[in-house]
Amino acid sequence: MLEGKVALITGASRGIGRAIAIEMARSKATVIINYLGSEDKAKEVKEIIEGFGGKAILAKFDVSNPEEVKNAVKDLEPQVPSIDILVNNAGITRDTLFLRMKEKDWEDVLRTNLFSAFYVTQAVLPYMLKNRWGRIINISSVVAFSGNVGQVNYATAKAGLIGFTKSLALELAGRNITVNAIAPGYIQTDMTEKLPDKVKEAFLKEIPLGRAGLPEEVAHVAVFLASDKASYITGTVIHVNGGLLRW
Numbered sequence: 001m002l003e004g005k006v007a008l009i010t011g012a013s014r015g016i017g018r019a020i021a022i023e024m025a026r027s028k029a030t031v032i033i034n035y036l037g038s039e040d041k042a043k044e045v046k047e048i049i050e051g052f053g054g055k056a057i058l059a060k061f062d063v064s065n066p067e068e069v070k071n072a073v074k075d076l077e078p079q080v081p082s083i084d085i086l087v088n089n090a091g092i093t094r095d096t097l098f099l100r101m102k103e104k105d106w107e108d109v110l111r112t113n114l115f116s117a118f119y120v121t122q123a124v125l126p127y128m129l130k131n132r133w134g135r136i137i138n139i140s141s142v143v144a145f146s147g148n149v150g151q152v153n154y155a156t157a158k159a160g161l162i163g164f165t166k167s168l169a170l171e172l173a174g175r176n177i178t179v180n181a182i183a184p185g186y187i188q189t190d191m192t193e194k195l196p197d198k199v200k201e202a203f204l205k206e207i208p209l210g211r212a213g214l215p216e217e218v219a220h221v222a223v224f225l226a227s228d229k230a231s232y233i234t235g236t237v238i239h240v241n242g243g244l245l246r247w
């Protein structure tokens, strides 16, 4: 389904990004696994992909650092003919009530979850413009729409990604590049594992499907959006949340 395409997935060493990398590789894309701190885990993802005959390249860089992003994408040039699919997935949380929120908690979350999309997309876009084909997928969150106590920084960043998605989709539509967002609900990863049990239980009670989602359940949507089957979808948000938020 993605044969001949190269996909860069940020934050692909763990969680949702890892699942997206594996599922895109299963669909025959060459996958660039970006990571920052989890080198062993990133290598493990590469091994899994190569284990089923897929192609994967490791790329360590900090998505929140514009110079690092530029240099890393340039360094990839000799290894890949182009970058056709970009998944802006890397993210962090620094949860705390707004009254206690330090400027650093605000800045780190905005830089890693939102500014990163600007840096990485700008670095990768020339490839897509040249090919007159591209897929940009931004991983937002249900909290962009619902808000959440303790997550003013995170919800702001994730809501920012929605405006980014919709506006960039308009600018790039004429170039045959689609830009969409996925808004996951409560998905089983390290990010949600560290939530207090009380918060987890409260979430589960609110989810009509009665369980947390799996990273693969987000990854399948990303594969679809990256494929030719999604050629008429742009500027939209797909919610993957077990019914947590209804429209």
Ligand code: NAP
Pocket: 010, 011, 012, 013, 014, 015, 016, 017, 034, 035, 036, 037, 038, 039, 061, 062, 063, 064, 089, 090, 091, 092, 112, 113, 139, 140, 141, 142, 183, 184, 185, 186, 187, 188, 189, 190, 191, 192
């Ligand atoms: P996770 O398990 O904590 O994994 C986060 C990933 O992001 C890791 O691979 C990490 O890499 C990478 N990362 C963090 N900071 C980075 C940086 N500065 N540069 C490069 N990579 C960086 O998180 P997750 O749950 O899979 O979340 C993935 C995305 O989905 C995030 O954007 C998150 O906000 C969003 N999301 C998650 C949920 C959920 O319920 N889990 C719900 C809605 C939205 P290293 O470990 O190598 O540093």
